[in-house]
Amino acid sequence: MRLAKTAQERLLTILTPVAVLALWQILSQLGVISARYVPSPAQIFQTGWQLILTGELLIDVAASLYRLAIGFALGAIPGILIGMVMGLNRFVRAMLDPLIAAIYPVPKIALLPLLMLFFGIGDGSKIAVVAVAVFFLVAINTTVGVMGIDRVYLDVARNFATPWPKLFRRVILPGALPTIFAGLRISLGVAFIVLVSAEFVASRAGIGFLIWTSWQTLVIDNMFVGIIAITVLGLLASFVLKELERHLIPWRSDDR
Incomplete structure (x- = not known):
């Protein structure tokens, strides 16, 4: 029955x-x-196929995926770690929360000129702006996830003198995972938005570069190929993340 419902959802x-x-x-x-x-x-597919044959689309997709993958990892991993510490330690939370609250509302694409001063106009600045955008969303969601764990579970574990590594592995991490994955999925969409916006500026490759140059030269078909490419990549990335969530959180039901 469960497999049938999963198949229906995928269909x-x-x-x-x-x-x-x-x-x-x-x-x-x-x-x-x-x-x-x-x-x-049909016209967009035909144009996209021509761009694939010439290699132009593959180069742009590869450039964007490279920046996205590294930037997402550099933002998500520290975000999870710092979010865990903030959720578990109120003193660390009191120290870092004002900084996050002050910087988080700033549009991350507005930081691109500053990041270009430090990392140049190449891949470094684009990876950095993606990492910054991802970090705050993941850190905030992780903190909320850890703080939302029912205190009863923590008290029971402490009453049985559960070692800290086992407490973290069996109680804290599983309890926070649903909220962490919610943050990862939201930050993934934001990462695509920020990346494409960054590729509009001082870039020689990438899907954002393809869209922007196509608009400048009024090659509308190519512009839509870039938009569809981002849509497909976002859909595939979201699907992979959702499947990873199903695997790591098997007890969470989607039947609701």
């Missing part, structure tokens, strides 16, 4: 974007959507 995940693309194609053929401004999915 719906696939059918929904397919239905949207089919409707888009029909409206384009009927002339409801002007091909001058919004190409049909």
